[in-house]
Amino acid sequence: xxxxxxxxxxxxxxxxxxxxxxxxxxxxxxxxxxxxxxxxxxxxxxxxxxxxxxxxxxxxxxxxxxxxxxxxxxxxxxxxxxxxxxxxxxxxxxxxxxxxxxxxxxxxxxxxxxxxxxxxxxxxxxxxxxxxxxxxxxxxxxxxxxxxxxxxxxxxxxxxxxxxxxxxxxxxxxxxxxxxxxxxxxxxxxxxxxxxxxxxxxxxxxxxxxxxxxxxxxxxxxxxxxxxxxxxxxxxxxxxxxxxxxxxxxxxxxxxxxxxxxxxxxxxxxxxxxxxxxxxxxxxxxxxxxxxxxxxxxxxxxxxxxxxxxxxxxxxxxxxxxxxxxxxxxxxxxxxxxxxxxxxxxxxxxxxxxxxxxxxxxxxxxxxxxxxxxxxxxxxxxxxxxxxxxxxxxxxxxxxxxxxxxxxxxxxxxxxxxxxxxxxxxxxxxxxxxxxxxxxxxxxxxxxxxxxxxxxxxxxxxxxxxxxxxxxxxxxxxxxxxxxxxxxxxxxxxxxxxxxxxxxxxxxxxxxxxxxxxxxxxxxxxxxxxxxxxxxxxxxxxxxxxxxxxxxxxxxxxxxxxxxxxxxxxxxxxxxxxxxxxxxxxxxxxxxxxxxxxxxxxxxxxxxxxxxxxxxxxxxxxxxxxxxxxxxxxxxxxxxxxxxxxxxxxxxxxxxxxxxxxxxxxxxxxxxxxxxxxxxxxxxxxxxxxxxxxxxxxxxxxxxxxxxxxxxxxxxxxxxxxxxxxxxxxxxxxxxxxxxxxxxxxxxxxxxxxxxxxxxxxxxxxxxxxxxxxxxxxxxxxxxxxxxxxxxxxxxxxxxxxxxxxxxxxxxxxxxxxxxxxxxxxxxxxxxxxxxxxxxxxxxxxxxxxxxxxxxxxxxxxxxxxxxxxxxxxxxxxxxxxx
Numbered sequence: 001x002x003x004x005x006x007x008x009x010x011x012x013x014x015x016x017x018x019x020x021x022x023x024x025x026x027x028x029x030x031x032x033x034x035x036x037x038x039x040x041x042x043x044x045x046x047x048x049x050x051x052x053x054x055x056x057x058x059x060x061x062x063x064x065x066x067x068x069x070x071x072x073x074x075x076x077x078x079x080x081x082x083x084x085x086x087x088x089x090x091x092x093x094x095x096x097x098x099x100x101x102x103x104x105x106x107x108x109x110x111x112x113x114x115x116x117x118x119x120x121x122x123x124x125x126x127x128x129x130x131x132x133x134x135x136x137x138x139x140x141x142x143x144x145x146x147x148x149x150x151x152x153x154x155x156x157x158x159x160x161x162x163x164x165x166x167x168x169x170x171x172x173x174x175x176x177x178x179x180x181x182x183x184x185x186x187x188x189x190x191x192x193x194x195x196x197x198x199x200x201x202x203x204x205x206x207x208x209x210x211x212x213x214x215x216x217x218x219x220x221x222x223x224x225x226x227x228x229x230x231x232x233x234x235x236x237x238x239x240x241x242x243x244x245x246x247x248x249x250x251x252x253x254x255x256x257x258x259x260x261x262x263x264x265x266x267x268x269x270x271x272x273x274x275x276x277x278x279x280x281x282x283x284x285x286x287x288x289x290x291x292x293x294x295x296x297x298x299x300x301x302x303x304x305x306x307x308x309x310x311x312x313x314x315x316x317x318x319x320x321x322x323x324x325x326x327x328x329x330x331x332x333x334x335x336x337x338x339x340x341x342x343x344x345x346x347x348x349x350x351x352x353x354x355x356x357x358x359x360x361x362x363x364x365x366x367x368x369x370x371x372x373x374x375x376x377x378x379x380x381x382x383x384x385x386x387x388x389x390x391x392x393x394x395x396x397x398x399x400x401x402x403x404x405x406x407x408x409x410x411x412x413x414x415x416x417x418x419x420x421x422x423x424x425x426x427x428x429x430x431x432x433x434x435x436x437x438x439x440x441x442x443x444x445x446x447x448x449x450x451x452x453x454x455x456x457x458x459x460x461x462x463x464x465x466x467x468x469x470x471x472x473x474x475x476x477x478x479x480x481x482x483x484x485x486x487x488x489x490x491x492x493x494x495x496x497x498x499x500x501x502x503x504x505x506x507x508x509x510x511x512x513x514x515x516x517x518x519x520x521x522x523x524x525x526x527x528x529x530x531x532x533x534x535x536x537x538x539x540x541x542x543x544x545x546x547x548x549x550x551x552x553x554x555x556x557x558x559x560x561x562x563x564x565x566x567x568x569x570x571x572x573x574x575x576x577x578x579x580x581x582x583x584x585x586x587x588x589x590x591x592x593x594x595x596x597x598x599x600x601x602x603x604x605x606x607x608x609x610x611x612x613x614x615x616x617x618x619x620x621x622x623x624x625x626x627x628x629x630x631x632x633x634x635x636x637x638x639x640x641x642x643x644x645x646x647x648x649x650x651x652x653x654x655x656x657x658x659x660x661x662x663x664x665x666x667x668x669x670x671x672x673x674x675x676x677x678x679x680x681x682x683x684x685x686x687x688x689x690x691x692x693x694x695x696x697x698x699x700x701x702x703x704x705x706x707x708x709x710x711x712x713x714x715x716x717x718x719x720x721x722x723x724x725x726x727x728x729x730x731x732x733x734x735x736x737x738x739x740x741x742x743x744x745x746x747x748x749x750x751x752x753x754x755x756x757x758x759x760x761x762x763x764x765x766x767x768x769x770x771x772x773x774x775x776x777x778x779x780x781x782x783x784x785x786x787x788x789x790x791x792x793x794x795x796x797x798x799x800x801x802x803x804x805x806x807x808x809x810x811x812x813x814x815x816x817x818x819x820x821x822x823x824x825x826x827x828x829x830x831x832x833x834x835x836x837x838x839x840x841x842x843x844x845x846x847x848x849x850x851x852x853x854x855x856x857x858x859x860x861x862x863x864x865x866x867x868x869x870x871x872x873x874x875x876x877x878x879x880x881x882x883x
Contacts, residue, residue: 043077045070060089067115075151079118086111107137113144121151140165144191155197162191187211187255201226201236202243218250229277229313240283244275254297265297272304280311294331300324304351315357322351346371359386360393371407376400387433395428395464405455413449421457429465429472450496454485471515475524477508490576498574502528516540516547516557531567536560544595553603556596562631563589569623580621581665590631590653598639606800609742611692611699614672617662626657633678647717650686653678663695670695676705681717684710684731703808704737712756724763729756729782736793738811744797745807748790749815756782756820780820791818 049064065084072079090107144162149155167186194206207220223245225232232242252267301324308317328345335343347370354364365378379397399422406417458481465474484501505526512519522535538560540547547557569582608616631653638645658673676688684707692701712727720726731753738747758780760772793814798807 043070043074044068044080060087062087069118072118075118075121078120079149080115081118082113082115084110084113084115107140109140109142110144111142113141113146115144115146117146117148118153119148119150119156138165138167155195157197158193158195159191160193162189164189164191189216197226201232215251215253216255218247221245221247221250229309232277233279233311237279238281238284240279240281242277242279246273247271261293261295263295263297267296267299269299269301270303272301274304274306276306276308278308278311278316293333294329296326296329299326299329310357315355317357318353318355319351320353322349324349357384359388359390360384371404373403374401381428389434391433392431393428395426395430397423397427397462398425399423405453410449412447414447415449416452418452418454420455423457423459424461426459426462426464426478428463429467432466432468450487450489452487454487455483457482457485472511472513474511475507476510478505479507480505497576500528500572500574513541516542516550529568529570531565533565534563536562536565544597548597548599551600553601554596554598555600555603556594559593559595561591562587578619579665580619580623582623584625584627585623586627586629587631588629590628590633592632593634593636595636595645596638598637602801604801607803609692609699609701609804611672611694611696611701612742614661614694615663615697617664620662620664622659622661622665622668623657624659626655626660628653628655630654646720648715649681649717650678651682661694680707680710681714683714684708698741700739700741701804702737702739704735706733706735707731708733710734712753720761724761726759726761727756728759730754731756732784736812736815738793738808740796740798740807740811742798742800744795745793745811746795747793747811749793749812749819750788750790751784751815751819752786752788753784754782756780784819788819791815793818 045068047066048062051060051062053060062084063086065087067080067082067084069077069079069081072081086109088107088109088111141162141164144164145160146158146162147155148157165186165188188211190210192208194204194209196204198204203224203226205220205222205224206218208218210217223243225242225244227235227242229242232239247269248271250267250269252264254263254265256263301322304319304322304324306317306319306322307315310316324347326344326347328343330343332343348368349370350366350368352366354362354367356362361380361382361384363380364376366376368375376397377399379395379400381393381395383392383394402421403419404417405419406415408415460479462478463474463476464478465472467473480503482500482503484499486499488497488499490497503526505524507524508522510519510521510524517538518541519536519538521533521537523533525532538558540557540559542550544557547555565585565587567582567585569580569584571580571582572578573580633650633653635648635650636645653676655674655676659669660672661668661670663670671691671693674688674690676686676690678686680686686705686707688703688705690701690703692699710731712729712731716726731751733750733752735750736747737749738745740746758773758776760769760776761767762769793811796807796810796814798810
């Protein structure tokens with residue numbers, strides 16, 4: 001053997017002997033001196049039955065260990081009190097223990113530890129950080145009973161019968177940003193009676209935790225508030241929610257913790273019960289959210305119950321038997337900024353007995369939802385007394401379903417493309433909120449990306465009432481289909497624009513009630529180009545006597561029927577660009593009764609002419625032809641002196657109105673031409689031509705007409721009770737042709753009559769007064785001759801508080817006076833502005849041919865303005881004593 005080899009072997013042998021002696025000496029020293037050393041040089045007192053240390057491997061084995069703090073009152077170090085049956089440490093870091101006061105090891109085994117651990121008081125960040133005194137890569141605990149307390153002696157954590165194995169445990173530094181405090185590769189845990197108190201508000205309790213083959217099972221998970229809700233609001237005024245959460249069982253597998261990422265798979269929550277109390281506190285946004293990533297391959301909630309309470313203790317939200325299944329749920333830095341802060345591949349949700357209560361109570365018997373469709377069954381919406389002037393609904397519905405083409409999130413907005421919405425059997429009413437309510441002024445719907453497309457909406461078999469200002473409108477057996485709805489935000493304005501491509505609405509009947517009327521129809525059918533209403537009826541809800549007592553000033557009372565109302569054309573009534581462009585509107589077989597009493601006071605408001613009224617319509621509107629066919633119009637009027645109402649009848653009434661418009665559509669004609677043909681008092685034909693230009697601010701109009709072969713006794717039903725006068729004879733022909741403006745009218749009048757006589761009646765007994773009758777007949781021209789001359793109607797001044805027809809009949813009155821009595825009207829007093837009315841004085845003969853043709857009708861708006869239009873024809877005094 002070579003000399004150097006022998007020396008090497010000798011050196012190694014000596015070294016081995018030294019190590020063996022050192023190891024033997026260290027063990028003797030540890031057994032006899034270590035407790036004393038620990039007591040003298042650390043904050044703890046330790047005793048043990050046995051202790052073995054392998055200096056070469058760094059392995060330590062000790063049994064029968066007891067540990068206590070020398071000074072239990074020192075809250076600046078971790079406190080230990082208890083026993084450990086067996087302690088085994090692999091690759092113990094002797095250098096760190098001696099020089100850095102830090103215990104480190106690759107493996108730590110604690111068998112049957114029974115320990116109370118008191119955490120040290122946290123170090124002020126300004127004074128620097130304290131190093132963790134314990135560093136272990138792998139930890140195993142068998143049958144442990146461990147309790148941890150804060151430095152204030154408040155229990156922080158406890159567990160019984162703990163068996164734990166954690167592999168590759170790593171703890172983050174105190175100042176580490178965006179990292180989990182603890183991460184590990186693998187784990188196994190089993191224990192009972194877990195208790196964890198993270199703060200002063202909550203305590204977490206778990207009956208049992210166990211893992212088998214990577215599957216964790218948690219039994220009876222309970223997160224319980226330690227304070228009452230009243231205490232919570234008092235002591236934590238800035239917190240918005242208090243939670244209570246119980247789960248019968250939780251299972252999951254493959255948990256992974258790495259830096260800022262938590263991953264697990266197949267998480268199932270059995271019978272979770274979530275209870276949330278809300279406060280009125282304003283949420284405080286976190287200064288810097290924790291950059292946590294969460295990946296859950298599959299998560300399921302089975303048979304969950306959710307309750308959210310309002311600050312006053314009433315229910316805000318309740319859901320029973322809720323089930324949720326989400327695939328590939330993830331939460332990260334990108335999703336955190338979105339409207340819904342999580343992402344997913346697919347989900348299914350269902351729940352029963354859902355209640356949501358704000359100013360109304362919404363209940364749903366069952367609800368299901370997936371990314372592609374949703375269904376709600378047995379829905380109810382009822383007021384709960386908290387509406388405060390808002391729109392309120394009292395509705396039920398059997399079914400609401402919807403299907404989605406697209407539903408995704410991007411740039412903090414939800415992108416919606418809805419394929420179809422179906423609503424079945426809605427019953428009940430909607431009461432409109434108070435007008436001009438500032439709380440109703442809303443901007444764009446937050447979080448929605450426009451445009452929102454809804455391809456089809458179907459409403460079936462519904463009975464709905466809409467009530468605004470105590471005027472309910474009811475549609476029975478309502479069926480509607482609306483296609484291609486598009487919602488867009490208004491540029492620079494609150495709210496949304498609504499665009500509709502096509503729609504169809506049908507109803508068996510509708511009912512609309514106002515203060516004085518009940519309007520009904522047998523059937524309604526409407527779409528984007530036509531409307532058809534059958535058996536329309538507008539009946540007063542009160543008697544004439546009641547109506548007179550209820551109105552402060554003169555007003556017409558209507559009783560109207562119409563067999564059919566139809567309209568064709570195009571119109572937009574839903575968007576901000578509303579318009580009506582109708583080619584034809586027809587009212588068939590109308591029966592209208594108009595009653596006016598002169599007992600109430602005169603209405604002092606200015607009555608604009610019809611051209612100005614049409615011009616005031618805000619939306620673009622034109623009706624090329626409006627026809628009223630085969631109708632009956634009856635006008636009745638009474639006064640305090642009349643013996644019952646006087647009556648005028650216009651039967652077989654036909655009217656055509658061309659170009660009824662609001663002068664707001666470029667390129668469309670603005671002149672309105674009205675032609676009327678009817679039977680006056682069922683005795684004589686009457687024709688009228690009337691026109692005006694809506695776009696002309698001067699509001700000039702012309703009106704001409706003709707009636708023939710009218711027996712004078714035909715007007716007795718009106719003049720007998722109204723004027724206490726009867727007439728006999730014949731009006732062979734009456735012609736009139738007037739032109740006027742808002743100040744008055746001028747024109748010509750021609751009357752051909754024969755054997756005209758009048759009889760003056762006594763107001764009390766209605767008997768003829770002979771002397772007065774004789775005097776009156778001396779004044780009246782009984783015969784006009786075959787070709788009477790026109791008389792000029794001049795300077796007829798309009799009372800702006802009276803209707804157009806009041807002015808019209810003033811012109812007729814002047815013509816009658818000049819023709820029958822020969823009175824020369826004083827023209828010295830001319831009203832201002834009458835010059836324009838006198839520019840043209842049309843001849844009745846020029847208008848005669850025009851009035852011999854035409855078959856049109858009178859518009860409803862005109863009927864509303866007929867305020868005592870025969871008053872004064874026969875020199876009847878009005879309330880002021882003027883003719």
